[in-house]
């Protein structure tokens with residue numbers, strides 16, 4: 001399951017529906033455990049067990065570092081939920097000091113980076129966090145994390161039609177990641193009414209994928225679920241809030 005770490009988010013990524021509402025507060029580790037337990041309770045009816053957790057829902061996990069780390073420890077602990085650390089992924093938009101702190105924590109959790117642009121000019125436009133921590137600083141911190149923990153990094157890259165999906169972008173991305181133990185997750189965008197971003201077609205995503213693979217960068221195209229009922233990443237919450245007139 002995908003767990004949220006905050007109510008709203010202050011990071012302001014231009015394409016993100018979850019971040020349209022500003023951060024109201026951090027979630028406690030208990031509230032994050034409750035997200036897990038509620039889903040597991042539903043699955044109990046069919047005898048299924050939750051096995052993989054990503055902290056990629058609403059919020060920036062590293063802006064709520066202590067609570068998120070407590071939550072992950074509860075998930076991982078054998079007197080907690082007993083989920084293997086390598087089945088747990090934490091995702092950040094690039095808060096450099098916290099990446100360094102995470103590197104020093106020496107956990108076995110997976111780290112994913114929401115990258116979405118291969119150069120500072122474009123990343124500045126899409127993700128305000130890049131003004132504070134530009135790509136050079138981010139990539140340095142990630143190198144430190146990799147060296148200290150010997151772990152592969154996952155880079156999330158949402159394909160936005162006509163914005164970050166050209167051949168030149170694919171080549172820049174390959175250049176940026178060369179030398180890293182990196183894996184790119186290409187994500188088709190889930191359109192929402194609140195902005196003008198649109199997704200690429202499957203064929204266009206394949207062209208980008210092929211270019212990266214040719215450059216020696218391992219990647220996959222994520223299969224999306226729930227778009228047809230507005231329940232994919234970020235969509236459902238914004239629809240609910242609009243119904244209640246609470247989008248500010």
Ligand code: SF4
Pocket residue numbers: 009010011012013016017018019020057058059060093114
């Ligand atoms: S993509 Fe993540 S960090 Fe950026 S605004 Fe959305 S929830 Fe926040």
